[in-house]
Amino acid sequence: MHTYDVTVTTGASPEIVWKLLVDAASWPLWSKVDSLDTTRSVGLDPGGDDGIGAVRAFRTGRVVTGERLTEKVEGCLLAYEDAFNPSMHNYHARIELKPTACSGTVIHWYGEYETSRLLGWFMPRYLQKFMQGMADGLARYAEGCRPAQ
Numbered sequence: 001m002h003t004y005d006v007t008v009t010t011g012a013s014p015e016i017v018w019k020l021l022v023d024a025a026s027w028p029l030w031s032k033v034d035s036l037d038t039t040r041s042v043g044l045d046p047g048g049d050d051g052i053g054a055v056r057a058f059r060t061g062r063v064v065t066g067e068r069l070t071e072k073v074e075g076c077l078l079a080y081e082d083a084f085n086p087s088m089h090n091y092h093a094r095i096e097l098k099p100t101a102c103s104g105t106v107i108h109w110y111g112e113y114e115t116s117r118l119l120g121w122f123m124p125r126y127l128q129k130f131m132q133g134m135a136d137g138l139a140r141y142a143e144g145c146r147p148a149q
Contacts, residue, residue, distance in 0.1 A: 009104055010104055013103055013105060022048065023049065033060050034060055038057075053068065055069075063086060063087075067080040071094075091111060
């Protein structure tokens with residue numbers, strides 16, 4: 001079993017960060033994924049508040065991966081597992097949000113997965129860096145968002 005674990009702090013409130021996380025359509029705006037593949041996604045909320053069981057299919061280059069939401073605690077925890085992923089299996093990830101003393105948010109994103117022996121030498125370093133980029137992108141983008149009035 002391989003793991004990754006990244007943490008970043010943003011000046012954005014937990015409410016803003018949360019809204020971006022639960023809206024799969026926002027992910028291409030702040031993350032390293034190129035697009036949301038709506039033809040392979042299932043159960044997306046038209047209002048941008050995807051619920052447990054939704055499968056969010058993201059395209060990065062030529063690869064499409066699907067993630068099924070498995071746990072959701074409003075404003076503080078979003079968990080998912082692989083629904084389809086050509087490179088990994090038994091993938092489980094959690095994103096935890098904690099408020100800071102000065103109205104910001106600590107984003108803790110971590111997961112575990114298995115991969116083929118061939119990819120085992122490459123994937124851990126690659127995914128650690130990729131997921132750090134995801135968390136950093138979320139933190140930066142959230143800082144530019146304005147709270148809903």
